[in-house]
Amino acid sequence: MAATSLQNYTLVITGAPYSSQAPQTALLFARAAIAAGHTVDRVFLYGDGVHLASALCAPPSDETHWASEWAGFLKNNAIPGVACIASALRRGLVNEAERKRYELPASNLLEPFIIAGLGEWVEATVASSRVLYFHAGD
Amino acid sequence: MIDQSPYGTWVGREALDMAFSLAAFDQAVSILFTDTGVNWLRAFQQPNDIAQKSVAKNLSAAPIFGVEALYADAAACRRYGLTLDNMIEGVVMCESSSELLHQFAHAAFAG
Numbered sequence: 649m650a651a652t653s654l655q656n657y658t659l660v661i662t663g664a665p666y667s668s669q670a671p672q673t674a675l676l677f678a679r680a681a682i683a684a685g686h687t688v689d690r691v692f693l694y695g696d697g698v699h700l701a702s703a704l705c706a707p708p709s710d711e712t713h714w715a716s717e718w719a720g721f722l723k724n725n726a727i728p729g730v731a732c733i734a735s736a737l738r739r740g741l742v743n744e745a746e747r748k749r750y751e752l753p754a755s756n757l758l759e760p761f762i763i764a765g766l767g768e769w770v771e772a773t774v775a776s777s778r779v780l781y782f783h784a785g786d
Numbered sequence: 787m788i789d790q791s792p793y794g795t796w797v798g799r800e801a802l803d804m805a806f807s808l809a810a811f812d813q814a815v816s817i818l819f820t821d822t823g824v825n826w827l828r829a830f831q832q833p834n835d836i837a838q839k840s841v842a843k844n845l846s847a848a849p850i851f852g853v854e855a856l857y858a859d860a861a862a863c864r865r866y867g868l869t870l871d872n873m874i875e876g877v878v879m880c881e882s883s884s885e886l887l888h889q890f891a892h893a894a895f896a897g
Contacts, residue, residue, distance in 0.1 A: 653816050662897040695800050695897045734803060738796075764806035773813070773892055 656687040658772035661697035663784030665714040666707065670782040671700045675718055677780070682725060689776045691722065692769045693731040693761070696784065698741045701731045701761035715758055722760050730759040730768045787895050788823035792841040793833060798826060801896035802844055809852035816855040816890075817848065820883055824862040827873045842874050849876065859883050 659678060660742055669711025678688050684701075706713045714743060720731045731741060737750070745762050747755040772780055788798045801817075808815040819826055831840045848856060857880040863869070870877065880886050887893055 660894075662895075694804075695797065698796040735800065766803060769804070769813060770807050770813060773808070773894075779894075781891065781894065783895065 654686050655777045656689050657681055658689050658776040658779045660692045660694055662695040662781045663697040663782060664696035668784035671714045671765055674782040688727050690730060690772060692727045695735050698731045698736045698739055702741055702756050704755045704757040719758055730764045731761055733763045733765050736763050787818045787893055788826060789821040789824035791825045792839055797897035804855055804896055806851045813854055816857060817853060818883060820859040820862055824858050824866055824868055827858055827877050829872055829874050857886060876880040
């Protein structure tokens, strides 16, 4: 078997948890990549994928809590998790700064996710050796 | 790449945002419309009755943002009765999407 070169990945998730498999598939890929010695530079949530960063998901106790699973993985591996601000604001995902700016009744961004612009994704397309997309597939 | 028709989902609009962001950060970017996505390029869209803005109007900003080209998959256009005469201005017909994609380092969908 030829030696595989190590890659640094950006993962883009556009499918929401509980309506698509995308966050789960992405997490399994990320774990496998790191186990094989690759690097995950960052995870970018776009479109419906931003729902993964909600602190208010409360699935039944016998189902996997994908937001918690992802948050734990990002913390343990010191990987930045970024939700696109335009996608997030449209879908009711806000941090404290946006709550104040738009005078909303609450904020709900789960740590360690942050909210930032598409420039983060643009930078990823330049800086990472691979950018992988995890779509809802419908 | 936009492969879904306008108005039914938000995916195409978010793909457009991706293209405009790449252009804003000085990355070379073009948009390819395939499958039902070619309906984005239909002239004289009237989405007022469904309280949406015309995607063709959004697209007209592409050259201003620095998007290099709007490509339309020719086979998809034939399927939907689209010709350069009933499409918005500035579209380039593309007979082979796969050959076109070889000219690009990245291809991305919004969903």
